[in-house]
Amino acid sequence: MAHPDDVDFGAAGTVAGWTDRGVEVVYLMVTDGDAGGFDDGITRAEMAALRREEQRAAAKCVGVSDVRWLGRPDGRVEATLDLRRDIARVIRQVRPDRVLTSSPERNYERIYPSHPDHRAVGSAALDAVYPDARNPYAFPELLADEGLDAWTAREVWISGGPLVNHYVDVTERFDRKVNALRAHASQTAHMGDGLTEMLRGWMTGNAVAAGLPDGRLAESFQVIDTA
Secondary structure, eight states: OOOOOOOOOHHHHHHHHHHHHHOOOEEEEEEOOTTOOOOOOOOOHHHHHHHHHHHHHHHTTTTTTTEEEEOTTTOOOOOOOOHHHHHHHHHHHOSSSSSEEOOOOOOOSSSSGGGGHHHHHHHHHHHHHIIIITTTTTHHHHHHHHOOOOOOOOOEEEEEESSSOOOEEEEGHHHHHHHHTTTTTHHHHGTTTHHHHHHHHHHHHHHHTTTTOOTTTEEEEEEEEEO
16 A cells, blocks of 8 residues: 555454455555644654554554555655556565555545545555566566565455445444544544544445445455455
């Protein structure tokens, strides 16, 4: 994901369900979120350090302990070959079956998921899954210099995009999602109870679209077969 808190807004309930079933989850944050927050009295370097700590705390709420960083500047991410290589490197290190990322497409119905950093990271991550990480001749230095063999991730889950083909009922894990987002206090403290109300509104709409019973809450994704 591009920023600390992106995974929690989009998928914290789903991630909690994975870890509850014993699935190992690793986070890779492309930026430190240094352009975030609302406090003019804190330096951007201090904000970056704070947001790293907040993301680690949020990850613990949903059972994730391995959080990695690329340290790219917040607000200036582009889907370059260098970024593709750096994401492909982590894919080859972790060897995941599933990659969760943001959408490279703009969502005109709900603009907030379509931050340019999100779209750039989604594009680079998809290219890192196919073809970069699986092709031993793409970025051959990863194999020659770092001993990282090619790896094929079998599927990609896209969060926040305009197309949805899969919903996950996270009703029983909603409180953990809220707790994860409240751990990002520099970004969410000003929202108060409005955070929970906003999430319920989004997730109730997802549940209705999924055909779930009244009172259920869901997260939505586009799942792509990349095997």
